[in-house]
Amino acid sequence: MRTSTWKLLALTTIAWIVPAMAQGPKLYIMDCGTIGEMDMKLYNLTKEEVKGPLELVNVCYLIVHARGTLLWDAGYIPDSAFPADGSPAKNGVFGATKKLTTQLAEIGYKPEQITYLGLSHYHSDHTGNANLFAGSMWIVQESEYAAMFGGEQRGIQTRSSYEKLKDAKRITLKNEDKDVFGDGTVVIKTAPGHTPGHQMLFLKLAKFGPVLLAGDLYHYPEERTLDRVPTFDGDAAMTRVTRKKVDEFVKQTGAQMWIEHDKTTHDKLNKSPKFYE
Numbered sequence: 479m480r481t482s483t484w485k486l487l488a489l490t491t492i493a494w495i496v497p498a499m500a501q502g503p504k505l506y507i508m509d510c511g512t513i514g515e516m517d518m519k520l521y522n523l524t525k526e527e528v529k530g531p532l533e534l535v536n537v538c539y540l541i542v543h544a545r546g547t548l549l550w551d552a553g554y555i556p557d558s559a560f561p562a563d564g565s566p567a568k569n570g571v572f573g574a575t576k577k578l579t580t581q582l583a584e585i586g587y588k589p590e591q592i593t594y595l596g597l598s599h600y601h602s603d604h605t606g607n608a609n610l611f612a613g614s615m616w617i618v619q620e621s622e623y624a625a626m627f628g629g630e631q632r633g634i635q636t637r638s639s640y641e642k643l644k645d646a647k648r649i650t651l652k653n654e655d656k657d658v659f660g661d662g663t664v665v666i667k668t669a670p671g672h673t674p675g676h677q678m679l680f681l682k683l684a685k686f687g688p689v690l691l692a693g694d695l696y697h698y699p700e701e702r703t704l705d706r707v708p709t710f711d712g713d714a715a716m717t718r719v720t721r722k723k724v725d726e727f728v729k730q731t732g733a734q735m736w737i738e739h740d741k742t743t744h745d746k747l748n749k750s751p752k753f754y755e
C-alpha cells in the first residue's frame with residue numbers, strides 16, 4: 479500500500495516537473511531575404527579581407543515562450559511587395575523568396591497573435607514588415623524612437639515601413655535591458671552605437687544553451703577580428719565601447735554570438751519550422 483502511494487506520488491511529481499521543464503523558449507529562424515554584394519568600403523573592409531561570402535542574409539526570428547511570443551527584426555522587403563504569382567521579390571540589392579506571414583502561418587501564427595515586437599534598430603533592412611505588428615507590444619529604446627520619428631527621414635531609413643508603430647502600445651526603455659517574460663530566458667540588451675538605441679536579443683535555451691542575436695553590432699566576422707566599424711555606424715566610438723561590453727558579456731554567459739547578417743553563421747542553422755529550444 480505504502481509503496482504504491484509512493485509510486486503514485488513519484489509519477490505525479492514527474493508529470494508535474496516535465497511540462498515545467500518544457501516551458502523554456504523556442505527559437506524559430508525565418509528567411510527574410512538576402513542583401514547582394516555591397517561596396518566593402520562601407521564596412522571599412524576590402525573584398526580580400528572578407529573570407530566568407532560577400533552576400534549578406536536578412537533574418538527574422540520568432541521566440542515562443544509560455545507567456546507569449548516575440549518577433550525579432552522584420553526584414554527589408556515587405557510581404558505586400560511580393561508579386562501576385564508568388565515569385566521572388568527584388569528591390570535593388572535586396573531580394574526575398576518567402577513571405578514572413580507564410581513562414582509564421584506554417585507554424586500556426588498570424589501577425590496579430592504576436593505578443594511583442596522587437597527590432598534591433600531602425601535601418602530599412604530590419605523594418606520591412608514592421609507595420610504588420612502594430613498590434614503587438616513594441617519594445618523600443620527611447621533614443622531609437624526619437625531617431626525613428628523625430629526630424630527628417632535619415633539615411634537607411636524607410637519610415638513608411640514602420641509608420642503604424644508610431645502610436646502602437648509600447649514599452650520604452652532608456653538605453654537599458656528588458657527581461658521580456660520576467661524569467662531571464664529572453665532579454666533585450668541595450669547596445670548603442672550602430673544607431674542610438676540599437677539593441678540585441680539574449681536567449682537562454684534550455685537544451686541548446688545561451689545565444690546572443692547581435693543585431694548589427696557586426697555584419698561580417700572580420701569587423702570583429704580586424705576591429706573595423708562600418709562607415710554608416712551612427713557613433714563609431716560608442717560602437718567600440720559596446721563591442722567591448724558585449725565581449726565581456728559573451729565570456730560571462732558562455733553565449734554563442736550570432737551575427738544576424740552573416741551568411742556563414744546562418745547557413746549552418748536549422749530554419750523554421752525546425753526550432754531551437
Ligand SMILES: [Zn+2]
Pocket residue numbers: 601603604694739
Ligand atoms: Zn542590417
